[in-house]
Amino acid sequence: MKISWHHMRRVAEFVLDQDSIPSLFKACASLRNLRQGISIHASVVKKGYESYTSISNSIVSLYVKCNMLGSALGAFKCLTIKDSVSWNTVIHGLLDNGVSNVGLRYFVEGRCFGFQPNVSIFVLVLQACWKQEAYHQGMCIHGLILRGGYINNLPIQNSLLCMYARFHDVKYAEKLFEEMCEKDVISWSLLVSAYAQSGQAVSAMRLFKEMVSLGDSCILDGVMMVGVVQTYGLAADLRQARSIHCHVIRRGFMADVFVGNTLIDMYSKCTDIDSAHLSFDEILKKNVVTWNTMLTGLINNQQYSRALHLYTSMTSTTADMAVDEVTLVNLLRLSRSMEHLMWCRSIHSILIRKSIMSNLMASNTLLDGYAKCGRMDLSSKLFERMDEKNLVSWTTMVAGYTHCNMSRDAVTTFTHMLVSSQERPNTATILSLVEACSMSTTCLNQAKTAHNVALRNELSNDLEIGTALVDMYGKIGEVSTSRKIFDALTEKNVVSWTAMIGAYGTNGYAKEAVTLFHEMKSTANVKPNRVTMLSVLTACSHGRLVEDGLSCFRYMLEKQSLHPCEEHYSCMVDLLARAGDLESAMEVIQSTLINNCGASAWGAWLSASRRNYACDEMVEQVASQLINLEPLSSSSYVLARNALALANNGGVCKEEQNKLRLAMKESGVKTVHGYSLVHVE
Structure with a gap:
């Protein structure tokens, strides 16, 4: 009243x-x-x-x-005097208004004074437990519910299911679900969600099919369909994705914009961007989430020109729909992928005008965008002005410096992160650090520091980090340490084997590289790829193991999945030319197996001709071909000039050398002087 x-x-x-x-x-x-x-x-x-x-x-x-x-x-x-009404009122008020930590404390205190909670309090307390990540407390409340005789109450059972789903405890969620006498659509959707959040997409799909088989006893709603479609997207199985799309159409959910948005995301994750675009076109009333989902899918599938066209359509056809933070972050990702500095700066100005710079996702993406465009000075200024920084911010800066070949700054930034923040490095951070240390091929101390950081954070046995450490020590010449780390890896993939073979090859251990390659073929459960074969052929070339190199190359020709490319043929040219068989090397270059031989093959042949005194006509022909392929490379001119100087058994082709000097001058190519660096102690 x-x-x-x-x-x-x-x-x-x-x-x-x-x-x-x-x-x-x-x-x-x-x-x-x-x-x-x-x-x-x-x-x-x-x-x-x-x-x-x-x-x-x-x-x-x-x-x-x-x-x-x-x-x-x-x-x-x-x-x-506080009775149950008193405790119920204050606890309900605290939990219902989002003060979960205080509400849980008063709940525990009330139980000490004999407070008997009702159904609504149990539901709110279970919700507070997963919000506060209080797993043990949630288990205790589950026990209290059992003792109090509330376990058969459907809202409480669903709240328990939700809690276990949030904690990714599928085992208890399954057991609870099986014990439920009554199940509604919420119960089914919560267990499907529990499977999906734990990465068990197959189990989630199986449960959904079981639910559908019940018929009208379990009526589906839009929320349930959104969760199910998301699960099928996680599975990334295109056939299953099309199956659930048909189910959505039969059930009449195509008018639901939220279901439509999820279909776009599902097809994008299945890399079927055309089907995603068709789903996008079928949505009559698109919202900003629809446009953002389609934009994200295009960028994730590297369809950058289509993404740019979509954004143009968005701004021209939806004047009443303002872009939000997600749109701007997607545009930053697009400009970062296309390495377009002007776009990054333009979006930066929009972020400032819209007062979105406090958004960490936007700021971190902008940091990465400037780094990918090679402007670490702008990234550094933005990073210093950020009021809030998280682990992603620091990792982005370390990775950015590494990307721009500024290894010293990358290591310094990582050190500042350890000193000035409470962030603990994760796999991505340490991978960027290890890559930075790999660039300083003469600094063993930095490499050991990166290794120690991985050990302290218990990440040295991680497959990606372990492989990166193998590669790092190989690049700085510590092959024995590389082998120790390689042997300590509990799991090895093709990248790990390739990194160790490459470490042997680049450090002059050609026989060891070939032996490890054969060990990989015979004992490992992984198959060599093209990169592996390139590492083996390079090792054979440097070690002048002609027979082993030819054997490995024949192995490539026998395997259809290992069809040789330009780099492999260049290695074979280098292998034969180093061994003095210039004629066979030239036959490989002129072979019909390759349509267009690269500059590396011609350069390898020309470099070997200096040691084997090839005839001047052939040298002139190869030198001319090399210059045509790389007209702006100073190393090509120097190599051609030196080869011509030693052609014809030591005779000097002054006329050809003068032509090269003139061509080099006209092209504006300047000789880049090399240098060597050795650290003592």
Whole structure:
């Protein structure tokens, strides 16, 4: 019943007795009339009615409903006798208003005083447990529910399912689900979600099919369909994805924009971007999430030109729809992928105008965008101005410096992260650090530091980090350490084997590289790829193991999946030319197996001709071909000039050398001088 303000005042002034006061507070709470409620509270205190538990409970309830939690707690603490209504009111108010940590504390305290929670309190407390990541406390409350006889209550069972799903504890969620006598659509969707969040997409799909087989006893809704479609997207199985799309159409959910958005995301994750675009076109009333989902899918599938076209359509056809933070982050990702500095700066200005720079995702993406465009000076300025930094921010800076070949700055930034922040490095951070240390091929101390960081953070056995460490030590010449790390890896993939073979090859251990390659073929459960073969052929070339090199190359020709490419043929040219067989090397170059031989093959042949004194006509021909392929490379001119100087058994081809000098001058190519660097102690 609606009560007027003036009527309440008259009642408060003339009929203020202990029986009518709770009704007055209830009326104030219904009208959200805090001012009048405080006035009545003052009158209650004057008349000494505060000692009545029913009146104090109504005061607490008033302040809770008016979102005055501090006043509610103050009134609660003044209660001389607290009954179940008192505890229920204050705990419900705290949990319902999102103060989960305090609500859980009062729940535990109330239990010590014999408080008996009701169903709504149990539901809110279980929700607070997963919000606070209090797994042990949630298990204790599960036990309390069992002892109290509430376990067969459907809302409580669903709340328990939700808690276990949030904690990724599929085992307990499955057991609870099997014990439920009654299940609704929420129960089924929660277990499907539990499977999906734990990465068990196959189990989630199996459960969904079981639910559908029940027929009309379990009616699907839009929320359930969104969760199911997301699960099929995680599986990244295109056939299954099309199957669930048909189910969505049969059930009549295509008009639901949320389901449509999820279909776009599902097809994008299945790398079927055309089907994603068809789903996008079928949505009649698109919202900003629809456009952002399609934009994200195009960028994730490296369809950059189509993504740019979509954004142009978005801004031109939806004038009433403003772009949001997700749109701008996607545009930053697009400009980063295309290494377009002007776009990064333009979006940066939009972020400032819209006051979105406080968004960490946007700031971190902008940091990465500037780094990918080679402007670490802009990344550094932005990083220093950021009020809040997380692990992604620091990792982005370390990776950015590494990408721009600024290894010293990358190591320094990582050191500052350890000193000035509480962030603990993860796999991505350490991988960027190890890559930075790999670039300083003469600095063993930095490499050992990176290794120690991985050990302290218990990440040295991680496959990616272990492989990166093998590669790092190989690049700085510590082959024995590379082998120790390689042998210690509990799991090895093709990248790990290739890294170790490459470490042997680049350090002159050609026979060891070939032996390891044969060991990989015979004992490992992985098959060599093209990179592996390139590492083996390079090792054979440097070690002049002609027979082993030819054997490995024949192995490539026999395997259809290892069809040789330009780099492999270049290695074979280098192998034969180094061994003095220039004619066979030239036959490989002119072989019909390759349509267009690269500059590396011609350069390898020309370099070997200096040691084997090839005829001047052939040298002139190869030198001309090399210059045509790399007209702006100073090393090509130098190599051609030196080869011509030694052609024809030491005779000097001055005319050809003069032509090269003139061509080099006309092209504006300057000789880049090399240097060697050795660290002592």
